[in-house]
Amino acid sequence: MRTDLRLREDRKRAALSLALTVAIYLMVLLGFWITGLLRLEELSDVAGPVKVHLTTRGQQESPASPPRPLETPPPPSPAPTPLPTQPPAATPTSAPTTPPVPPTTRPAATTTPSTPPSPTPAVITGREEGNTYTLGFSEAAGKVGRSIYVPIYLYMPLPSQLPRFVGENMVKDLRSKALFLRYYQEAGGAFSLVEQPPLDDRPDLWDALKGAGYDIGQAEYRHRPGLRPVTIQFSVDSHTRGSTLLAVTLVSSSGYSDIDEAVLYGFSRATFFNNTERPIKGSFTYRF
Incomplete structure (x- = not known):
């Protein structure tokens, strides 16, 4: 008897506890709902412009203008297509070491001696009392030339x-x-x-x-009609024989024998040198 009574008491307590728990949950939910109805909505939470109309008593409120449509942001630009990534280069494997080959000795190449450039012939130009002259040699300057010059016009x-x-x-x-x-x-x-x-x-x-x-x-002789340049060919003997003039020849005449004679004579008064072992040819032109 006592055991049945205790079981009934335990069931009552459990039912009462469950009822109290459910009642507490319902009261809490009811409180949250009432709080949501009484909450003031902040203006900052409303999107778009807000118009406030002040009306007098008895005046009918004008309907609010429809809200401005929100600006739709431009669609985002498509992302650039990523470049295909190249796979990392394979690490080269070291080649098997081979024993060094002894260098082979090559025969020395025979160098052909370069031909020296041909020497530039020596050329001397000058001017005297309105006349000009050109003296040239077949050998380079420094090996043959004129050491003493006598003006030719002095013999005209x-x-x-x-x-x-x-x-x-x-x-x-x-x-x-x-x-x-x-x-x-x-x-x-x-x-x-x-x-x-x-x-x-x-x-x-x-x-x-x-x-x-x-x-x-x-001078009077320079005004003779048809006066032409005088050209002479000659040779200078080697230094071992005194560098004297050889074979002085008139190649082109002025047209007057006395002027030709004066040019030949004045030219022969000069002194020449020749540092080679052979005669050197030359030419001389005298212009009026």
């Missing part, structure tokens, strides 16, 4: 007529007076040539005429 034919002031200045110069009067004489207010002086006397007379005021650059 003297003018047939001289202005009076030039003749008077020549007579005043006591050093050249006798030589001058040997070949010139005064006639009709001017000085005329009596005879052409020999080649060896001409250098002194030309120097005196230049000092007396005569324009040698406009």
Whole structure:
């Protein structure tokens, strides 16, 4: 009897505990629901603009304008296609070591001696009292050349007529007076040539005429009609034989024998050198 009574009491307690637990859960849920109804909605939680209309009593509220549609953001740009990744390069496996091969000795290559460039022939140019000349050799400079030069115009034919002031200045110069009067004489207010002086006397007379005021650059012989350049060919002997001139030959004439003679004679007054063991050929051109 007592055991049955205890079981019934335990069941009542369990039923009461379950009922209390359910009642507590219902009260809690009811409280949350009531709290949600009474909660004030913050304006910041509403999306878009909010319009507040103030109306007087009895005035009907105007319907609210529909909300502005939200701006749809532009669709995102497609992501760049990733480049295919190359698989990592395979680590090269070391080749099996082979024993070193002893170097083979090659026969020394025979070098062909290079041919030296041909020497540039020596060429000398010059100018004297309106005339020009070109002197050339078949050998390079330094091996052959001219050591002493005598101006060729000093052996040219003297003018047939001289202005009076030039003749008077020549007579005043006591050093050249006798030589001058040997070949010139005064006639009709001017000085005329009596005879052409020999080649060896001409250098002194030309120097005196230049000092007396005569324009040698406009000498009478330079104005002869048809006057052409004079060309000479020659050879210079080897140094063992004194470097003397050999075979001086007139190749091109000026057209006047006395001028050709003067050029040949004046050219032969120069001194040449030749440091080789053989004769060296050359040419000389004199232009007016």
